[in-house]
Amino acid sequence: MPAHRTPVTSAATTLTARALLLDMDGTIVNSDAVVERCWRQWAGEHGLDPDEVMKVVHGRQGYATMAVLLPDRPMEQNHADNRRMLAAETADVDGVVPVAGAPAFMAALAGLPHALVTSADLRLAEARMGAAALPMPAVRVTAESVGASKPDPEGFLKGAARLGFAPEECVVFEDSEAGIAAGRAAGMRVVGVGPRAAAHAPDAHVADLTRVRVEALPGGGLTLHISS
Known part of the structure; x- marks a missing residue:
């Protein structure tokens, strides 16, 4: 067909x-509630504007989002952060x-x-x-x-x-x-x-x-x- x-x-x-x-x-x-909580916290930890971070997080894997936001950071650090973020998001299903x-x-x-x-x-x-x-x-x-x-x-x-x-x-x-x-x-x-x-x-x-x-x-x- x-x-x-x-x-x-x-x-x-x-x-x-x-x-x-x-x-x-x-x-x-x-x-969205979990994503907002986790990524706004991450933005604060890295001195980034949370509103700007939220514009790019949706749809990508975490490490890819981090690479966009912190282009000069070594990718192994993005992957390490990504593992930590995945654990936090998996544990948080409120909302x-x-x-x-x-x-x-x-x-x-x-x-x-x-x-x-x-x-x-x-x-x-x-x-x-x-x-x-x-x-x-x-x-x-x-x-x-x-x-x-x-x-x-x-x-x-x-x-x-x-x-x-x-x-x-x-x-x-x-x-x-x-x-x-x-x-x-x-x-x-x-x-x-x-x-x-x-x-x-x-x-x-x-x-x-x-x-x-x-x-x-x-x-x-x-x-x-x-x-x-």
């Missing part, structure tokens, strides 16, 4: 695909909740090809998905699975390969600039979720997942009915 996008009206979009690739934080799980509509959206994907593609490591992904009471997809690409952080497309390309589909047959759900860029670089269509995504020209944009309806197609594949 060829994948295609059919605009319906300015307020509605239909996308057909063989598989979906889902970011986690900001897309199906709202972890972690599902994005609106995520429980029904994930339930609709049961039995359909989909994968989690996240910059979190597996322990953090399990902690946050569990705190949000969302099912962990059987196929997941976490930080341990890739050699490069988003906006590099490696994670999405690996997710598509593990599901057995070509990039153009997949639709990405993302909330961040880095994630949207990664999905686009992978040759995939992108649905942007939430306020951060709106500024980065995804193929379709929704405020949350209550605006997405999933329809399984006879013989395989699915249709996304998206309302703005």
